[in-house]
Amino acid sequence: MRVIAGFFLVFVLAACSKPEPVAPVAPVRTSASPAATPAPGDPVSAGPAPDGAALFAATCATCHMADGSGVPFLQPSIKGSAWISNPDPQPLLSLILRGSAVLGEAAQAYDNDMAPQEHLTDAEIAAIATYVRTRFAATPVEKPVTAEEATLARSRPGLP
Amino acid sequence: MKTTSAFLLGAGLLLAPLAQAALAPEADNAGLTLPPGFRAIIVADKLKSLRNLTVAPNGDIYAKTRQDGIYALRDTDGDGRADLVKEFGSGGGTGIAVHNGWLYHSTDSNIYRYKLIPGELVPGGEPERIVRDLPNRRQHAAKAFAFGADGRLYVEVGSPSNAYGGAKDRAPGAKGEDPTEFLKTFGGYWSFDPDKPDQTQADGIHFSTGHRHSTTIALHPVSKQLFVAIHGRDQLNTVAPQFFTDDDNAENPAEVLHALTKGADFGWPFTYWDPRAKQRKLNPEYGGDGKKLAEPGKYPDPLIGFPAHWAPMQLAFNPGAQFPAKYRHGGFLAFHGSWNRAPRPQRGFNVVFIPCDDKGWPTGDWEVFADNFAGKTEIASPGDARHRPNGVAFGPDGSLYISDSQAGRIWRIIYTGGQ
Numbered sequence: 001m002r003v004i005a006g007f008f009l010v011f012v013l014a015a016c017s018k019p020e021p022v023a024p025v026a027p028v029r030t031s032a033s034p035a036a037t038p039a040p041g042d043p044v045s046a047g048p049a050p051d052g053a054a055l056f057a058a059t060c061a062t063c064h065m066a067d068g069s070g071v072p073f074l075q076p077s078i079k080g081s082a083w084i085s086n087p088d089p090q091p092l093l094s095l096i097l098r099g100s101a102v103l104g105e106a107a108q109a110y111d112n113d114m115a116p117q118e119h120l121t122d123a124e125i126a127a128i129a130t131y132v133r134t135r136f137a138a139t140p141v142e143k144p145v146t147a148e149e150a151t152l153a154r155s156r157p158g159l160p
Numbered sequence: 161m162k163t164t165s166a167f168l169l170g171a172g173l174l175l176a177p178l179a180q181a182a183l184a185p186e187a188d189n190a191g192l193t194l195p196p197g198f199r200a201i202i203v204a205d206k207l208k209s210l211r212n213l214t215v216a217p218n219g220d221i222y223a224k225t226r227q228d229g230i231y232a233l234r235d236t237d238g239d240g241r242a243d244l245v246k247e248f249g250s251g252g253g254t255g256i257a258v259h260n261g262w263l264y265h266s267t268d269s270n271i272y273r274y275k276l277i278p279g280e281l282v283p284g285g286e287p288e289r290i291v292r293d294l295p296n297r298r299q300h301a302a303k304a305f306a307f308g309a310d311g312r313l314y315v316e317v318g319s320p321s322n323a324y325g326g327a328k329d330r331a332p333g334a335k336g337e338d339p340t341e342f343l344k345t346f347g348g349y350w351s352f353d354p355d356k357p358d359q360t361q362a363d364g365i366h367f368s369t370g371h372r373h374s375t376t377i378a379l380h381p382v383s384k385q386l387f388v389a390i391h392g393r394d395q396l397n398t399v400a401p402q403f404f405t406d407d408d409n410a411e412n413p414a415e416v417l418h419a420l421t422k423g424a425d426f427g428w429p430f431t432y433w434d435p436r437a438k439q440r441k442l443n444p445e446y447g448g449d450g451k452k453l454a455e456p457g458k459y460p461d462p463l464i465g466f467p468a469h470w471a472p473m474q475l476a477f478n479p480g481a482q483f484p485a486k487y488r489h490g491g492f493l494a495f496h497g498s499w500n501r502a503p504r505p506q507r508g509f510n511v512v513f514i515p516c517d518d519k520g521w522p523t524g525d526w527e528v529f530a531d532n533f534a535g536k537t538e539i540a541s542p543g544d545a546r547h548r549p550n551g552v553a554f555g556p557d558g559s560l561y562i563s564d565s566q567a568g569r570i571w572r573i574i575y576t577g578g579q
Contacts (some may be wrong), residue, residue: 061502062398065541072209072501072565073226074545111298115331 050124050132059117060128067138074111078136085138089145090160093153094131098122102159122150161456181326182238185572190571191546193532197369197484197577200241200530203561204233208247208569211254211302212376212474213551213561214263220281221572222263223551224565227252230265230362232281233570241573248282249274255377259354264313266303270295271315271352275297289316291352291359295345300373300391311382313354314420316388317361318373318570319347323393323445324429336445343369345426349377349388350418369533370459377420378475380519383491386420387463389472389493393432393443394500398442408450410426411436411502414465415472417493417514417522435465467500473550477516483559483575490515491522492529492550492560499542509534509545511552511562530573542566 055065063075070077077085083092097143100107107113117125126145133141153160185199192200203221211224221233229249233242255266262273263283271291274283291311294303301317308314323340325334333413339347348371350364373391373445381389397409403537413432418424430446431454433439440459442448462573466472473494480488491514498506513529514522542548551563558575 001324027233038175051412058401061399062395065499065543066502067541069541071541075545108298111301113330114301115328115334117331119332120284 004054010107015035022147039148050121050127052127052129054130055120055128059120063112063114068132075114076110078132080138083138084136085141087128087141087143088152089133092124092133092151094130094156094159096125097150097154098143098158118154121147122154123147125150127151164206183240185240185574186419189534191532192403192530192571194530194573196321197575198530199574199576201572201574203235203240203570203572204231204242204245205567205569207231207245207570209565210563210568210570211550211565212256212304213553213563213570214258215317215553215555216258216263216276217498217556219555219557220551221555221561221570222256222258222265224253224256224265225563226254229278230256230263234281240574242570244281246282246464249287251551255305257306259307264290264305264354266297266305266318268301269294271305271313273302273354280573287340289358290354290356291361291364295320302373302375304375304377304388304523306377306379306386307354308379310352310518311354312351313384314349314351314367314377316377317532318344319371319428321372321429322395322422323372323399323443324367325399330398331396332399332401334445336429336443339553340495340567344484346501347371349374368424368426372428375473376475376493378477378491379517380449380520381479382419382492382516382518383521387475387491387522388420389419389443389475390418390426390428391471392416392468394469396444397544399447403444403448403450406503410501412468413441414462414468415470415495416462416466417472417475418460418462418465427454430454430460432460437520438465458541464514464524464526466512466526466550469500470505470510471496471498474552474562475514476552476554477559478555478560479556480558483560484534486515487513489520492552492554493526493550494562496550496565497534497539497542497545497546502540506539508543509539509548511549511560533564 053128062077068079096117126147129145185201189200190202208225209227211502213223215221223231229247232246234244236243251267252266257264264273272287272289274287297320299320304316306314313492322330324336324339326337328334345392348369348563351367352359352364373389374388377388392415393411396404414435433438434441440454442452472495475493477491478487494511497509510528510529512526516522533547533549547564548566553561560570
């Protein structure tokens, strides 16, 4: 892993000289992802690990609510969700990345579709997954989700 | 109890001509806050999640459930509480109305009607399908309807979209696409023959366009004009955080009230109404930055811009039989309460009063009429609200009925005078 991490660090540093295509930074937003955001798709981020709680608040809580309770009939509660409680993070990572399209028929239970979150970096996706597993799993899953696991989820279409 | 008895006596005298001497309001108005002189009665409680309401000329109440049948409720002893509660039919949905001896209702795809049988609470037989196979992609699929002064049936087809942002709708960087084809079948009102079975959308007259979703349409009894309330877009700060702060999103865009006129285009998905600036602005999906204004005069200004995200559910005009003169022929609009103001507290969860002038036209003012449905002032998530107003309808004596999607309650609001 050390070799891989070193490689990605070089990659990220090299990427820093290019303009970043998306992930606009809002100067007045306090709840957004902290600090410089690497380009989407980068497997790991330089600098400190993304703050999962802040990313959840900025990205997920709008629809799922800060307490995870959802909105009746529109967006599901994620408290105790099987997707989050599953020790294997791959289904959850795929769901976050691709939105409710991966749910198939199960998505019919709620009015609103979940938009894909592929604009987030793998490190950000992993931080969100880690945070929701700790906070909303039926039994908290303490094992952190890694950016490499998010990279794997991104590389595979649909559900694992 | 002495106070209550005296009060009931007073209420009885006032309402004696209406033969409702036994109406028994809740001592604390069941927790609702109402203007002085108004009282609340719990008609029924703990039913399934309720959508829109209608009341028949004989006082029988019909309430749509979101996912199942229709409740029929009757107060047989005159105390205001329903003694008979029957559920019939199936299919869920939102819209319901009594018209010319028929009970019309809508699922998310079809409009049906039942023949009402005099004296019978529950209509017999199978419903007749009037309009079939309307577009239904789940999001914004509720089919509001009403009958116009021309006798035609006006039906809404919502836009299964936030701001037509394509695959990234509701996600950062969403880019608007050309909605021309989409708006041929979505985001408008269509009118139909109310008596002809099995019409399709193609059989209807495309009456208005360019709206996101409207769950209510109501005919004013004086102006004979149809009015609609429209749900504004969500998530400005998610889609374009470089332009919109959390506060900008919490207060934008307005929920709007419009007159429904032939050929009207309400400006979605290109624009939204900023209720604080009272200006129509471009959506970020179409180049907006929170400042750029829409082309002047292209779309009508709303009659009222209500606070953002409150979710206007059902509108009813007061026929004027009971409430004081101030309220005569005014509109009553139930707001479901917001979910998209976070991290600001959620708001709405009330019923507002919309004054109308002598010609039956909204004056542009509004005020909260009934409040505290949520049971507390700081609501982070709509799930925290004790009740969420959804349906409003007037009974033949001028009582206002309100339904609840959260805990299945129906209230009856009466005017007794006094305190």
